[in-house]
Amino acid sequence: MSAPPRFILASASPRRRDLLCQIGLVPDEIIAADIDENPLTGERPAALARRLAMEKLARVRGDHGTDFVLAADTVVGLGRRILPKPSTREEARSCLQLLSGRRHHVFTAMAAGAPDGPERVRLVDSVVAFKRLSGDEVAWYLDSGEWRGKAGGYGIQGLAGRFVRFLRGSYSNVVGLPLFETANLLEGLGYGVMGAAGAASVGVDHGSGAGHD
Secondary structure, eight states, rough: OOOOOOOEEOOHHHHHHHHHHTOOOOOOOOOOOOOOOOOOOOHHHHHHHHHHHHHHHHHHHTTTTTTTEEEEEEEETTTTEEEESSSHHHHHHHHHHHHSSSSSEEEEEEEETTTTSSSEEEEEEEEEEEOOOOOHHHHHHHHHTTTTTTGOOOOTTTGGGGGEEEHHHHHHHHHOOOHHHHHHHHHHTTTBTTBBHHHHHHHHHHTTTOOOO
């Protein structure tokens, strides 16, 4: 008898792992998908998030086609502009100065695949507004180091939460993974809190072909 399919998270983000575990979706394995995350010329924030999530899924599914695989990518957009995941203090300062006193969008795309079956993609958009930041506040946050590697140069679940005066949409999306939408996406493919064994009980047809939500 063959082993049951596993649940693979195609992301090395500890935030995504913790968020999934919070709602009872515990990955059997975590695999970082090694892809080029630089935007294409003229690419918009939402399109970038969707493309990167799909590329991460494709990279990991190549070796795990008989498992459930979930990939995700989060992009912060200010209008048509894509804010980076800063690696230097000056990059982070630039992000915070751009976000100060303004609204921005946080896009997370989730791409998931069922064992030998369909793939689906979903995009979630949250709107966040920062208060106007003083020079001292920017310096204080930069000194914390929390900005490192985070889309847009901040993490709402940490010290930067005090800067947020408005949020519309999913809070967990801004952290890194929209939980309601992710759970629905996986359940639609046959994986829920019961694990892969739940697929038979919900009547998922794994031979229905690929599709995108």
